[in-house]
Amino acid sequence: MEPPFETIAIIGPGLVGGSLGMAVRRRSLARRVIGIGRRQSSLDAALRVGAADEVTLDVAAGVREAGLVVIATPISAIGPVAAEAARSMKQGAVLSDVASVKQGVVETVTAALRERPDVTFISTHPMAGSEQRGVEHARESLFEGSVCIFTPVEGTPHGELTRLRAFWEAMGASVRTLDAATHDRVVARISHLPHLAAAALILLVAKDEAALAGGGLADTTRIASGDPALWRDICESNAAQICRALDDFAGEVQHMRTLLAEGRFAELEELLRNAKDKRDTFHSR
Amino acid sequence: MEPPFETIAIIGPGLVGGSLGMAVRRRSLARRVIGIGRRQSSLDAALRVGAADEVTLDVAAGVREAGLVVIATPISAIGPVAAEAARSMKQGAVLSDVASVKQGVVETVTAALRERPDVTFISTHPMAGSEQRGVEHARESLFEGSVCIFTPVEGTPHGELTRLRAFWEAMGASVRTLDAATHDRVVARISHLPHLAAAALILLVAKDEAALAGGGLADTTRIASGDPALWRDICESNAAQICRALDDFAGEVQHMRTLLAEGRFAELEELLRNAKDKRDTFHSR
Secondary structure, eight states: OOOSEEEEEEESOSHHHHHHHHHHHHTTSEEEEEEEOSOHHHHHHHHHHTSOSEEESOHHHHHTTOSEEEEOSOHHHHHHHHHHHHHHOOTTOEEEEOOSOOHHHHHHHHHHTTTOTTSEEEEEEEOOOOSOOSGGGOOTTTTTTOEEEEOOOTTOOHHHHHHHHHHHHHTTOEEEEOOHHHHHHHHIIIIIHHHHHHHHHHHTSOHHHHTTOOHHHHHHHGGGGSOHHHHHHHHHHTHHHHHHHHHHHHHHHHHHHHHHHTTOHHHHHHHHHHHHHHHHHHOOO | OOOSEEEEEEESOSHHHHHHHHHHHHTTSEEEEEEEOSOHHHHHHHHHHTSOSEEESOHHHHHTTOSEEEEOSOHHHHHHHHHHHHHHOOTTOEEEEOOSOOHHHHHHHHHHTTTOTTSEEEEEEEOOOOSOOSGGGOOTTTTTTOEEEEOOOTTOOHHHHHHHHHHHHHTTOEEEEOOHHHHHHHHIIIIIHHHHHHHHHHHTSOHHHHTTOOHHHHHHHGGGGSOHHHHHHHHHHTHHHHHHHHHHHHHHHHHHHHHHHTTOHHHHHHHHHHHHHHHHHHOOO
């Protein structure tokens, strides 16, 4: 079978970009994976773990022959990187990204592609990752069983969408489509708010107190080990939606406090039962 | 080597009590473990999984020959159960419990033992468990590597404390000593608040949204699957301390919201870095 793309370029082969490169190579979804980065040491690591066939520090050279270019840099770098890639991408190629926030990214990259109407941009968000960072933590199975959210815009060619969907499905992901605004509202609640809540929880605990804790605190706060610079980027890109999520969350917490302070324990039990039922329905572990 | 206790009675052999019975039997920390419960079906299950050598529905008969009686019932049942056990325990025996909240329990059980000054009460809280419930989820390794908090009162005999400490250490736990009030304040932050925060997070998420989430949401909300009746008991027993913890938490969340709304992202990054440093120091996974 022909691979869906002859050459794929991944700009920023870190945890997610590197896992993508490994998955593509393991599954023969391209003949060649080119890793593009800003530091030679990271690129050497990408080669070492098998995340790319070739690497380069030169964006223009790296993207030139690629049928698919995936930007996997931190969000704040996407605009300039997209502009640089756009100048050198080949006729008819597909540009994509894997950022955690979509509305600003879609606007920025669409603007960067204004003079390249022949390049198709399809923004995606693979809902996989971990609190770790760097290509040394990349793994080719990262996307297996995960969801990859596509946020196409009006006019995205159907053929390219279908091809990119098949590409992600070949890596074991289920593809879901949302508009960018809905995406950002939803991930504020299912990803960004939990991160901030975990950070707030751990900030309240002193070291000698944490030493007493069981596994519950470790589970609940695991994501707070995520990279602060990366999360700052995410928060900055989705501030309005995260504020709304924080408000809803604060309201829920305040409601619990009222039930506790007023001795309304039957209502509290009912609330905890609803939470348990939801958690048990959502997740099997 | 002589076992530390000839006969141990466990009242309420569920997840924690059953795991205790299994650990005691596997490590030969008693010649006989008697499981005492209110439902024959639970007692049959306790026998089946190896959590007890014998079982009985009769508290008086079950505790009569025990050198150590451990109450592992829900918190709200501890008072009546302790009173019943106190009437039949043998001269010089030790009474203990494994409740998650200590101040009220210590007062209640101390009152129940007013006419049995020969019985020593030592309240303990093994910081181990899971979101699961029931003896079918018990396991003999539950306490390995965990912390068991002792909350002795003034006048607790040193010899009995030392013996019970050795008993818990033999099950792989590290023993720490706190006064009951400090214990309740600390667990409000390291255990009870995380539970309520997890419940609040999952309550904000719709089912079709949860289906999109990565592993972070699953980790962060795992403890929300805990038994609602058991957690109602805990909340009721430690309401004042949990309210204080919720207030501190709400303050931290509000502070984050302010940083986001005012665009103070460098400060937010600093805060997230503090949280990451703490989490990385506290836990290795």
